[in-house]
Amino acid sequence: MNLVIPNRRAFACGSLAASLLAMPSSAGFVMGGTSIGVTTSAGTGSQTNSMTQISPTTWSATGSWSTPTASVSWMNNTFGWNNTSQNGFANGNITVRNNTSAAQDFDVVLNMGGTAGGPLSVSGSIGGQFVNGSTSLGSVTSVGPLWQARVDNSAIRSELNNALFFAQPFQVISLGNFNFTNLLFDGSVGSSVALQFSLRLSAGGEASFTSTIAFQSVPAPGVAALIALAGGCGTSISPIGRRRRSIRS
Amino acid sequence: MTIGKGLGEVLHPVGRFGKGTGKMRYIVLFGAVTLAAAPASAAVTPPAFSFRVSADGVAGGGVASDFGSVQQTGANEWLFSGAYLASPGTSLSWTYLVDSDPFVTGTFTMTNETAAARAYVIDFSLPIAPALSASLLSGQVAGTLTDANGSGSALLTSVGGGFVYSALADDAFVQGLMANASHQVSTANGTSSFSGGSFGFPTPVAGPAINLTIGIRFSFSLSAGDSVSFSSVFVANPVPGPATLMVAATFAAIGRRRRTS
Numbered sequence: 001m002n003l004v005i006p007n008r009r010a011f012a013c014g015s016l017a018a019s020l021l022a023m024p025s026s027a028g029f030v031m032g033g034t035s036i037g038v039t040t041s042a043g044t045g046s047q048t049n050s051m052t053q054i055s056p057t058t059w060s061a062t063g064s065w066s067t068p069t070a071s072v073s074w075m076n077n078t079f080g081w082n083n084t085s086q087n088g089f090a091n092g093n094i095t096v097r098n099n100t101s102a103a104q105d106f107d108v109v110l111n112m113g114g115t116a117g118g119p120l121s122v123s124g125s126i127g128g129q130f131v132n133g134s135t136s137l138g139s140v141t142s143v144g145p146l147w148q149a150r151v152d153n154s155a156i157r158s159e160l161n162n163a164l165f166f167a168q169p170f171q172v173i174s175l176g177n178f179n180f181t182n183l184l185f186d187g188s189v190g191s192s193v194a195l196q197f198s199l200r201l202s203a204g205g206e207a208s209f210t211s212t213i214a215f216q217s218v219p220a221p222g223v224a225a226l227i228a229l230a231g232g233c234g235t236s237i238s239p240i241g242r243r244r245r246s247i248r249s
Numbered sequence: 250m251t252i253g254k255g256l257g258e259v260l261h262p263v264g265r266f267g268k269g270t271g272k273m274r275y276i277v278l279f280g281a282v283t284l285a286a287a288p289a290s291a292a293v294t295p296p297a298f299s300f301r302v303s304a305d306g307v308a309g310g311g312v313a314s315d316f317g318s319v320q321q322t323g324a325n326e327w328l329f330s331g332a333y334l335a336s337p338g339t340s341l342s343w344t345y346l347v348d349s350d351p352f353v354t355g356t357f358t359m360t361n362e363t364a365a366a367r368a369y370v371i372d373f374s375l376p377i378a379p380a381l382s383a384s385l386l387s388g389q390v391a392g393t394l395t396d397a398n399g400s401g402s403a404l405l406t407s408v409g410g411g412f413v414y415s416a417l418a419d420d421a422f423v424q425g426l427m428a429n430a431s432h433q434v435s436t437a438n439g440t441s442s443f444s445g446g447s448f449g450f451p452t453p454v455a456g457p458a459i460n461l462t463i464g465i466r467f468s469f470s471l472s473a474g475d476s477v478s479f480s481s482v483f484v485a486n487p488v489p490g491p492a493t494l495m496v497a498a499t500f501a502a503i504g505r506r507r508r509t510s
Contacts, residue, residue: 052334062332062342066318073317073330075342075358077397089438091397093358093478095330095344099322127393127440129480133346133354170354171450172480174391177442206344208356210393210478212438 034061034078034090035111042070042104061092061110069100078112089214090195096208097133098201105143108197116189119218124149126159126211127177132167134204139166140175143198147178149213150194156185167205175207184218295319295327296349296376302335303370309335310372313343325350338363341371351377351463352484360397360476367471368408374417374464383488384456387449388465390414390426390481393442396434398474403434403441405477406470414445416483417464423456424448430469449484459485 036049045067052060064073076092090112098104126147132138145158159178167173195211298319301310310333313319317331325348332342340362345355353375361367390413396403407413412425427445434441448454465483 050332060340062340064318064330066320066330068320068322071320071328071330071344073342073344075332075340075360077360089399091395091438091476093342093356093476095356095358097328097344097346099328123436123438125395125436125438125440127395127442127478129356129391129393129442129478131354131356131480131482133482168451170352170387170389170482170484172354172389172391172447172482174393174442174444177393177440179436179439181436181438206346206354206356206480208344208358208393208478208480210358210395210440210476212395212397212399212440214399214438 034059034076034113036061036063036065036074037107037109037111038065038072039107040070040072040104042098042100042106043067045070069098070104070106071097071099072106072108074108074110076110089212090193091210091212093208093210094197095206096197096199096201097206098203101203103139103200103202105200106197107143109194110196111192111194113192114189115191116215116217118186118188120185120189121216121218122149122156122183122185122213123179123181123216124157124183124211124213125177125179126209128175128207128209129172130165130167130175131172131206131208132169132202132204133206134202135169136203137166137168138171138202138205139164139200140202140205140207141165141200143200146197146199147209147211148196148198150192150196151185151187152190152192153194155196157183163199175209185215189215295321295329296347298327298329298345298347298353298376299374300333300341300343301370301372301374302333302339302341304335304339305367307335309333313345313373317343322346323348329355339367339369343373345373347375349376349378351375351459352482353463353465354482354484356478356480357467358476358478359471361471361473363473365473366404367473369467369469369471370408371467372417372464374420374462376462377459377485380458380460381485381487382458384418384459385449385453385486385488386416386418386424386456386484387447387453388414388416388424388426388481388483389447389450390445390479391443392432392445392477392479393440394432394434395440395476395478396436396438397476399438400474401435401437402472403439403475404470404472405432405475406430408468408470411468413467413469414479414481415466415468416448417462417466418457418459418485419461420464421457422466424454434475445479445481453484453486455488456485
């Protein structure tokens with residue numbers, strides 16, 4: 001009797017392990033490259049972007065877009081997501097400046113190519129500052145939502161909707177901060193995740209935004225049950241373990 | 250900057266007074282020549298705007314234009330953008346608009362990519378021209394702290410209870426903001442924005458003579474894996490000297506005489 005039960009347990013645990021290994025790689029967010037796009041009414045400019053690998057799975061994108069009438073600079077870290085214990089994320093800063101004597105619109109997109117099976121739990125945040133570098137009253141306003149998290153070119157979260165901030169000449173103001181956690185995204189990431197900034201800056205205005213977005217897989221109910229059962233194989237909390245102890249006693 | 254604006258306002262009545270008497274024309278011409286003889290400060294090469302980074306006592310830095318781009322945006326205004334990767338594990342990027350007349354304003358972002366909290370001192374320094382025999386100062390700072398590694402927390406504190414923001418004149422402290430600062434984020438991947446206060450708004454405060462440079466020093470401790478962004482401004486305007494006041498008074502008198510005639 002005592003010889004049979006361990007064999008049954010080993011068989012059960014082996015079956016569970018095989019089942020888990022055979023599961024679709026729902027957490028396999030694989031980086032396909034990071035790119036920055038800048039569109040502005042201030043004209044066309046030249047862009048540089050330098051990618052630096054700062055860990056086996058993390059890359060830093062540093063660069064700028066500039067023309068005599070405007071500039072955008074950024075430093076963002078992006079993290080590929082390759083197993084259930086790691087988040088796929090992007091974080092960093094984007095600074096936008098209007099050098100003209102009139103208000104200008106800016107649209108800046110940080111795009112991360114990649115795929116991931118859903119469902120996903122999403123968290124993120126945005127905070128920022130505005131500097132009025134002119135001798136007139138300055139402002140920053142949203143053009144639509146100022147900040148959007150997008151999956152496959154569709155918004156899944158927006159912040160700073162209908163934003164309007166004023167600053168006196170050479171004044172620095174905080175734009176506040178906005179955080180969200182555990183946003184459930186049922187779909188999959190087919191090609192890309194993006195952060196989009198859409199704003200209007202007054203003459204001589206400079207806006208700086210620091211934002212993050214992170215994805216974590218949400219195991220489906222069946223998978224969660226299998227994980228719980230498999231996790232119990234080595235402990236005393238599983239039904240198998242409890243049965244074994246009851247037989248021994 | 251202020252001088253230039255003041256000249257524009259003072260010179261404006263000259264044209265309107267062009268049909269005055271010969272004596273008045275002489276006074277106006279004298280005034281115009283005097284003002285025209287003032288040192289011209291139109292720059293043709295970018296100033297040597299520089300930065301210094303100290304991470305736990307390990308120093309680095311250089312001239313900003315060597316680590317990014319610089320472009321002229323006005324007669325004396327220059328826009329610097331760049332990035333600096335200090336080893337080990339400190340990355341810095343900036344966008345600063347500077348004017349040697351002088352002011353410094355802009356934003357920098359720094360990430361502590363190490364596994365431990367570190368103390369940082371970051372200086373931005375701008376050569377000025379002309380020197381100021383006395384100054385009027387104003388400054389302000391705001392920032393955003395980010396849990397960049399998703400650990401669930403981020404912490405920014407001033408070092409030893411000192412100022413996070415220090416305005417410098419000739420590398421000497423003149424004004425400070427964010428004393429005893431402590432800001433934290435307690436949400437994974439979250440951010441916390443803060444206003445660090447100001448001085449000299451709306452009325453500038455009296456400052457010292459400034460001969461060589463103005464600058465801003467940021468001194469703070471930042472938790473592991475996290476980042477912070479500071480936007481700030483420091484403006485130093487000259488105190489109008491007796492000669493400038495006399496010329497301005499002359500034009501003011503001319504304006505009054507014209508209105509009364």
